Amino acid sequence: MATPAPPQPPLRIGTRRSNLAMVQAEQIRNSLQKIAPDRSFEIEALRTLGDKDQTKALYNFDAKSLWTAELEDMLVSGQLDLIVHCLKDMPTTLPDSCELGAIPMRDDPRDALVVKAGLPYTSLQTLPEGAVVGTSSVRRSAQLRRLYPHLRFANLRGNVETRLAKVDSAEGEYACMVMSAAGLQRIGLTHRISQYLGSKDGGILHAVGQGALGLEIRKGDVKTRELLNQLVDRPSTLACLAERSLMRTLEGGCSVPIGVETEWLGDSKDRLRMRAIVVSLDGSRSVEDVIDAKVQTDNEAAEFGQALAAKLLEAGADAILKDINANRPAKN
Numbered sequence: 563m564a565t566p567a568p569p570q571p572p573l574r575i576g577t578r579r580s581n582l583a584m585v586q587a588e589q590i591r592n593s594l595q596k597i598a599p600d601r602s603f604e605i606e607a608l609r610t611l612g613d614k615d616q617t618k619a620l621y622n623f624d625a626k627s628l629w630t631a632e633l634e635d636m637l638v639s640g641q642l643d644l645i646v647h648c649l650k651d652m653p654t655t656l657p658d659s660c661e662l663g664a665i666p667m668r669d670d671p672r673d674a675l676v677v678k679a680g681l682p683y684t685s686l687q688t689l690p691e692g693a694v695v696g697t698s699s700v701r702r703s704a705q706l707r708r709l710y711p712h713l714r715f716a717n718l719r720g721n722v723e724t725r726l727a728k729v730d731s732a733e734g735e736y737a738c739m740v741m742s743a744a745g746l747q748r749i750g751l752t753h754r755i756s757q758y759l760g761s762k763d764g765g766i767l768h769a770v771g772q773g774a775l776g777l778e779i780r781k782g783d784v785k786t787r788e789l790l791n792q793l794v795d796r797p798s799t800l801a802c803l804a805e806r807s808l809m810r811t812l813e814g815g816c817s818v819p820i821g822v823e824t825e826w827l828g829d830s831k832d833r834l835r836m837r838a839i840v841v842s843l844d845g846s847r848s849v850e851d852v853i854d855a856k857v858q859t860d861n862e863a864a865e866f867g868q869a870l871a872a873k874l875l876e877a878g879a880d881a882i883l884k885d886i887n888a889n890r891p892a893k894n
């Protein structure tokens with residue numbers, strides 16, 4: 563009689579300690595459990611630096627490690643085997659000892675408008691003169707300032723539930739807020755979305771990687787990578803790799819207003835179109851361009867992103883980015 567294989571240790575999944583992060587980690591755990599029914603999985607939720615400090619504006623943090631550094635330390639030391647991130651919170655360059663193990667099927671990448679409970683407005687266009695839009699994202703406020711000069715903008719930080727409570731509060735100054743559609747949908751708040759803000763509908767270009775999850779593993783952890791391979795969605799992966807390559811080439815980081823939109827074209831959906839914008843902080847200057855090409859491999863996706871970045875730089879994104887970096891407040 564063959565001796566049974568020794569039981570495998572549980573696969574340990576790390577994530578941030580927010581409702582959204584937990585929902586995302588549980589979704590990945592459930593998918594992995596179907597793929598590997600005999601394996602056990604554990605979720606470890608960690609409070610990260612970015613969750614603890616809700617007062618500083620986002621650009622005052624060292625953007626590279628805000629959400630990810632502590633979890634990555636645990637990954638490298640073997641306390642975790644996998645980190646479930648929002649891809650858009652992952653720096654475009656990962657630590658040497660970590661790698662992007664998979665990008666699963668992306669959810670709705672668009673931004674969405676949520677109006678204060680009880681107010682009758684259903685779109686940015688119909689908000690009254692001077693109405694305050696809550697967002698701490700310069701990408702969102704800068705693009706929206708250009709399109710809707712009648713609106714005002716104010717910082718709004720915190721996790722999804724906190725932001726929503728601040729907007730709905732009777733004493734609050736906000737008439738509405740802008741958040742990612744995917745984030746709202748994942749925690750059951752789709753009914754609060756008044757308007758989807760894709761660029762074809764009077765909206766804006768979304769963040770690089772928005773709506774997608776990034777599954778991070780230890781570099782060279784072949785077993786976990788093989789398991790995750792079954793969660794990979796190739797069209798989402800190629801589009802997100804192209805977006806991340808654009809951002810890496812522009813050296814944007816999450817604090818610079820870079821917006822993108824990607825779309826698969828043609829009967830066989832093998833041509834990628836990517837539109838991107840770089841905006842000055844006040845929205846007064848911007849550079850926007852679009853390219854399309856056949857994209858089938860990770861390398862082609864990276865080159866595609868670089869090509870669009872080069873076009874933007876040539877058209878003046880360089881000067882805008884320099885200005886933003888020069889005017890950045892000192893870290894404290």
Ligand SMILES: NCc1[nH]cc(CCC(=O)O)c1CC(=O)O
Pocket residue numbers: 648649650651740741742743744745771772773774775
């Ligand atoms: N910047 C924080 C953040 N990171 C990921 C999401 C939502 C999930 C996603 O868009 O992938 C959010 C909230 C938001 O920006 O509205």
